[in-house]
Structures are given as structure tokens and as C-alpha cells.
Amino acid sequence: MSLLGIDVGTTGVKAAAFDLSGRPLAYAYREYSTLHPRPDWAELDSTAVVRQIKAAIGEVAAAVRADPISALSISAMGEAAVPVDRNGRILGNCILSSDARGGEYARQLGERLGREAAYRINPNILSAAYTMPKLCWLRDNDAELYRRADRFLLWDGMTAAALGCEPFVSYSHANRTLLFDVHREDWSGVLLDACGLEREKLPRCLPAGTVVGEAASDAAAELGLPPGVKVVVGGHDQCCNALGAGIAAAGRAVDGIGTYECITPVYDQIPDPSAMLSAGLNVEHHIVPGLYVSFLFNQAGSLVRWFRDTFAAERKNEPNIYESLGAEMPGEPTRLFVLPCFEPTGSPDFISDVSGVILGLRASTSRGEILKAVMEGATYYFAEGFSRLERLGIDTSELIATGGGARSDAWLQIKADVYGVPLVRSEYTECGLLGAAIVAGAAAGALPSMVEGAAKFARRGREFMPGAARHAIYRERIAFYKELLLHLHGHLARQNRMV
Helix, strand or coil, X not given: XXXXXXXXXXXXXXXXXXXXXXXXXXXXXXXXXXXXXXXXXXEECHHHHHHHHHHHHHHHHHHCCCCCEEEEXXXXXXXXXXXXXXXXXXXXXXXXXXXXXXXXXXXXXXXXXXXXXXXXXXXCCCCCCCHHHHHHHHHHHCHHHHXXXXXXXXXXXXXXXXXXXXXXXXXXXXXXXXXXXXXXXXXXXXXXXXXXXCHHHCCEEECCCCEEEECCHHHHHHHCCCCCCEEEEEEEHHHHHHHHCCCCCCCCEEEXXXXXXXXXXXXXXXXXXXHHHHCCCCCEXXXXXXXXECCEEEECHXXXXXXXXXXXXXXXXXXXXXXXXHCCCCXXXXXCEEECCCCCCCCCCCXXXXXXXXXXXXXXXXXXXXXXXXXXXXXXXXXXXXXXXXXXXXXXXXXXXXXXXXXXHHHHHHXXXXXXXXXEEECCCCHHHHHHXXXXXXXXXXXXXXXXXXXHHCXXXXXXXXXXXXXXXXXXXXXXXXXXXXXXXXXXXXXXXXX
């Protein structure tokens, strides 16, 4: 018997099977491209994503026929919603959170209800990043598609629908829409009315760990799954990542380093709304019952991938490309500054009208220096949010590092030096997959509970300690970084509007 975790991300989908001790048995990855029909637009071809999801599942299922999959659950990116008709057919692309469309609708919601009143229902910082602004934009700018859409499904429910199950949305994903009442655990009539959106176009909200059915026989046959595989509600990828890192209790935090980096602290109750709003921090359901999380997030792995494709395009397909490029980086902090705003930024600042910057280039600057500066700049972005967590009394004395970026020794050392706290690499870094598998196992009765499953499956790996001298240098660098962003923001906004 094995458990299948699926992780639908911004740039690709992963699938992995685990035995009942948490040992990985098989893994598959399929990539897809972000579409940019216009500047500042970012979409995925929804049909192509479903095709790749099925390919990844099929590859893993074929590899574990001797340990057949008994249950699966889905970890997925938030915000992006797929329009489907009443028969579940995909009608168009999904708009990603990095797409700049819809900011005016977030502002209008704040003006109509008040930012704090809206936050007390759905504790998120109003911005274009969420689902609601995209739905409003479609309603007003692509009325025919909006009219034809019976439902808009986030990728947890879309994946389940592709397996023949009734679509749904997890509590943690529903929170990412700006339309979910975190207290009532259902869609908010107040928020829907304020935005002019219909509840009927949204799926039912369900808690993580709910068994929604079994993979349909035709879908199972297509993918090589055995009959009777249970499909279980998972959650937002960062919540699944936290569980897979072993964070199933309040007072700990995970640093997930993927296409986006996300620092996720965990709480056992909803913190004071006024203080959290002032700090620019959100709150949503963890996938573990009774727990909540917040996110600090921004571009990270996508910036390193941009560096690879721009400065080492001829080597991009080498299996150890990042390791070999990392060997070119200097050991000490660089004097370069990278503003990691290549796309609209995430929490806590949510800056939409900026562009990326590399400051301090000389004729002697090496490729390795630029790469290290990209990693430093991506980390500097989180320094202010990290300080806000500390001021709120949230424990940040250690971070568990996960995701593809956590495989880089150099990057984890940079983060330890910048933050001044230890980073502990999770032994299995694809923790979104592991967390989804834990949810599936607990729901199917193969594990006693999510908490006990996390204790059994999650294992600590190498620890990276901060260097006092480097931390002191980085404290000065961060102060300059903040000044730089403040002084350049207006110029970048003007430049960003140039045709």
C-alpha cells in the first residue's frame, strides 16, 4: 500500500508516492509554461496543466504497482481559478496571482467595507494577487467567458474534477479568494455582495482531510490507478508544505523555497486582527484542524531560474546546473543589490508597480557575484516581514527549510546569515508532496492522524548556523536595501508604465 501526494505549482506539477513509513517510492515532475499575452499578464493554459497532472500521476502509478496507491490528496497553488462549464469542461486559461489585473477591485472592496472590516471577515491584505479581483476583471472585460462559466475551480478542486470527483475547494484555498469567511468557514455573503459576484459560481468549501469520493473508473484506468483510490481534500501548497515539514503545532515556522518563497508561522488561534493587519500579515486555516497560518511570500526560485535562463542559457539542461553555478559565487556578502520585484511582490508589501533592479555592476563583476546577489536580494525582501513577526511575539528562532531551493547549501547559509537564526533543511525537501500524502493517509485510516503522521514522516536534515560577522554585514546591507527600495519606487513605477 502507498499514499500519493500531488503538488500543482505555478511552473510545474509534482507527484510522489510514499510507503506507510514515509519513505518515498516514486516521483514525477512535469513542467508547463507561463503565458504572458500582454505585459503584466500571467496565465496558465488550464488544459495543458491538467494534461501534465495526469502524466505525472500516471508515471508514479506505473512505478508503484507493487505497492498500489490507496489514497491521494492534493497540494496546490492558491488564487488561480479555472473556468469550467456545467459538464466540467475547461473554458479558458487561469490567471495567476502574479498577474497585475484587478487591483482596482481590491481597492474598491476596501473603500466599500473598510480595510479592517473586510480583514475581520477574510484576513488578507487587499491586493490584485487574489482570486476575487481576477473574477471581477473577467466579469467586466470578458463577459462572455464569465457568463458561460458554471464554476471557477481552484487547482485542488480542478485536479479532483479531472479524476472524476465532485469539485470542491479546501478552506485554505477558499481563503485565497478574498471571498471566504474564516470564522463561518464558508463563502461570505457580505464580501460577495460588495464585489458583485455570485455564490453559485463557486464550489462547496470543505476542510482538509475530507474524503470526497474515489477516482472514477475511467480516470483510474487512464492513469493506471487501482480501483477504489480515495480522493481526499488537501490544501494550499504552503499549508501542505508546513505539515510535510513536521509543523503540526503552534509556535514553529517553515521556509518553503520554490518558485515563490514563503515563510509560514503557525498559530493555535486567530491572532489579533488589528495587529496583524497593521503588520501586513494574513491568516488562513492550516490543514491541521484547529490551527492557522500566515505567509510572508515573494519571488525566489523564479528569480534564480531567470538568472539561469539569462546568464547560462546554453547550460540550462545540465542536471547539476545550480550546483556548478553556485561554485562560482564568492564566499562573503556581495556589494551588489538586487531588488526582487521582477513581478508584483507578495506579503507583506504587495507592491504592484515596480520592476527588478541590479545595482552596483562593474566591468569586473562576475556571473557568480550576480547569482549570489539574486539570492541575497530575494532574502532581503523578507527581512522586514521577519522583524514584524518578532515584534508580534511570534517565534522565529528557527526555520525548517523545504522546497527545491532548500537543496542549495549556499542559499540556506545566506538565509541563516541574513536572518540571524538557524535554518534546518528537511531531509525530504518536497514537503508539499509529503504533507498531501500525510493528509491522504490520515483520511484513509492508514495513519492515526495528521499530527501523528507528520511526526512519523518528517525528518530533520542538515542545520545551517548564522555567522556573526556576516550577519552584521547583512544588517547594514538590509538598511541600505530598504532605503534603495524607498527611493527608487516612484522611478520604477514611472518606468514600468513606459510603453
